[in-house]
Amino acid sequence: MRMQDASKLIAGLQAFGLDKREARLYLASLRKGPSSVLELSRATHLPRTTIYPLLDRLTQEGVFRTGKQKNRAVYIAEEPGVLDRRLRERQAVFSQITDELSTIEEIGSSSPSITYYEGTEGLKRLWRRIYRSGVKEYHMMTTGVGFLEYVKKPYLIKQIIGDRVKQKIMSYQLLPENRYTKEIVANDVNELRESRFLPANIELPATIILFGQEVAFVTTRKENAMILVTSGDIAVSLRSLFSLLWQCAKMPERDEGVWGAGGA
DSSP states (O other), X not given: OOHHHHHHHHHHHHHHTOOHHHHHHHHHHHHHOSBOHHHHHHHHTOOXXXXXXXXXXXXXXXXXXXXXXXXXXXXXXXXXXHHHHHHHHHHHHHHTTHHHHXXXXXXXXXXXXXXXXXXXXXXXHHXXXXXXXXXXXXEEEOOSOGGGGTSOHHHIIIIXXXXXXXXXXXXXXXXXXXXXXXXXXXXXXXXXXXXXEEOTTOOXXXXXXXXXXXXEEXXXXXXXXXXXXXXXXXXXXXXHHHHHHHHHSBOOOOOOOOSOOSOO
């Protein structure tokens, strides 16, 4: 085998998680078949004292199997197809937790930072971050319809509102007063939310969400962006402004509503 080919094979096995010595052991065993430690030592030029712990680890990882041949212990390299299947299984398992790991990384940062999200998946990631942040309430200024530019109403009701209610996270929201927002507010009690009205002529093209030490801005679908600012100073300042508006805002008349008019 040419040196270039051997280097390529070793690099591929390193991608599987083997170091260079382990890769040499695996290749030697594939070529020779079931082999004793002495035979592998001769084939790889590695001392037996080095090979024993390597084989122990590789056997535990499922890269080698042990067996008996003519009353002697031998090590058998697992078939390449089996290793490929295991690598795919590992990738699938890891892929299931990448979003959660990213959220942990984002939340764990204590320094001021800005994170950008885009599109429908970006909005879903933003809400997952809010709900995994550990807050028991958030404050929001919205038209009440902006999220429907990104997700369909069933998702808004079941996933965004439904998950919040399950986790008992309270929502306080300010909305311009109109027919549609009155329908939303009618469901406040059922949807664990308290709302107040701003004047009908107030323009809020971007939704603002305050939670913990973070502030999220969700633009219209035309601009297609979510901007998350992590800053205790900014969060406190905007929360103070929200509190001032809340005190001046109009309290709605309470009517018995039905689940799922909208809002968040």
